[in-house]
Amino acid sequence: MNKETLIQVHEKVKPYVHRTPVLTSELINDMCGSKIFFKCENFQKMGAFKMRGAANAILSLSEEERQRGVVTHSSGNFAQAVSLAAQKLDVKAYIVMPENAPQVKKNGVKTYEGEIIECESTPQAREATANRIKEEKGAAFLHPSNQDEVIYGNSTAAIELLEEFPELDIIITPIGGGGLIAGTALAAHHFSKNCKVIGGEPMEADDAYRSLISGKIETNDSFHTVADGLRTHLGDRNFPIIQKYIEKIIRVEEEEIVNAMRLIWERLKIIIEPSSAVPFAALLKEKNEFKNKNVGIIISGGNVDLKNLPF
């Protein structure tokens, strides 16, 4: 994969995604002693950066593959992203979801005409059901984070950010499945002189932090974090990129995530999901390291249940 590949990916997905705005706040900058540029993927179509990876993955299929449809198992933003990207490209989307998934998530998929296939609420059942659809329909399987086309699609958020602010010293993203930070790391490597990439991760699901230390993919025994989008693990496609290119991972406590989220709601006046507050929480935690630096933060999404806020 070289720079030219990413340029082509960006051109390819442009018609299907928003070029999201970058917001700043004098008050937040004064508070932190750094200049922060928030790339607002919460304003992306369907409300999250996942649209970029999903669009690129479907666009990368052959005409024949597209006719057989796509399948994924996700109950989160990727389910909606695949549904919407597929709808726009006139491709059938099969979304495997646990039968007890919240109605609001099912409705999100239905809005974009994704076909929901219910299964038991275990990882095994989800995989088995997705495999069955793959067999029966010949549908192409799309992984939420551990697939090259998805990672390359995700990189376009940071490419846009660096196009507008080439003087960034650091970009911070949340780290869950690893697809966003891997894409961001590739973008920084190819589209900046010396911009570092740092991950923010909940202490309660710090598998990526531990994976970097041990040198192999670690998992979590539990996911007691408010950052629901980050309750997942790295994969074999994104882990090597993360190992190679990212500077480090800063871990944050639950209270720090909620405080950072509230600050962004109050000061930037934008709605972000808990996972998206993790990079800003990381910056606040290690303020001194970012002093007088130009810092990009990727606000990954804004899909949050207004009836169930953490504050």
Added chain:
Amino acid sequence: MNKETLIQVHEKVKPYVHRTPVLTSELINDMCGSKIFFKCENFQKMGAFKMRGAANAILSLSEEERQRGVVTHSSGNFAQAVSLAAQKLDVKAYIVMPENAPQVKKNGVKTYEGEIIECESTPQAREATANRIKEEKGAAFLHPSNQDEVIYGNSTAAIELLEEFPELDIIITPIGGGGLIAGTALAAHHFSKNCKVIGGEPMEADDAYRSLISGKIETNDSFHTVADGLRTHLGDRNFPIIQKYIEKIIRVEEEEIVNAMRLIWERLKIIIEPSSAVPFAALLKEKNEFKNKNVGIIISGGNVDLKNLPF
């Protein structure tokens, strides 16, 4: 007042305000059958359009007047706007507030170094206290909505919107004290070919609606509306402008305001205060009238207590 005056006002306030972004949503457009352009004054400095009027009012004072300071009585956004504009212009701001005003509002003023003068919680006490400060300090009194310089300053939000989208058929704003809609009406009159201006007003505080019918300024006996920024009356400076230039006022129920607010939070992913949802509620209520039209909506502000949401 002519077009040249407003151009000069805009040039004058530009260094002190943000040029706020304009957001759109395909989903909302599809739902309404019109193309809606949301001018996001919730992203304005201190979180509301009031910054524009306050900045222009202070900039319009002589050097001598500025040295004696400014005074206003407000417990809402205008108090913060005057404090911040005065701080930026190195002018002393005296803010008269009822002693029982919420601490969060007092803190907002203190953040921007406004000096709070407490008084009893009656309109009489507020006016008497402001008058006392005027006498004692020689401070210039600034009215939140009923003063020419404030109205002209407010007009700059619609001027920017029309610069970017000259093909707008209609602009809708909330109507409370009347300062925003009067400024918007002047902007539409001078900066568009044929853009109409419509007001959205809570049924529970429909003094402006009744004033247009009776031809004189009416008041409300009560203000049982969630739209806290609209619990006020028209004044003798803005009412004639409203009479002359605005198309009509659409009144909305409380439930319609809350539903419109929730839709904007969920779909646009931005934080707006209840008053700012009133124009969108008006559009939703009379959808057919706006069908296939290009509609600008001024999102007046985003200062809301996250611990006390109406949904």
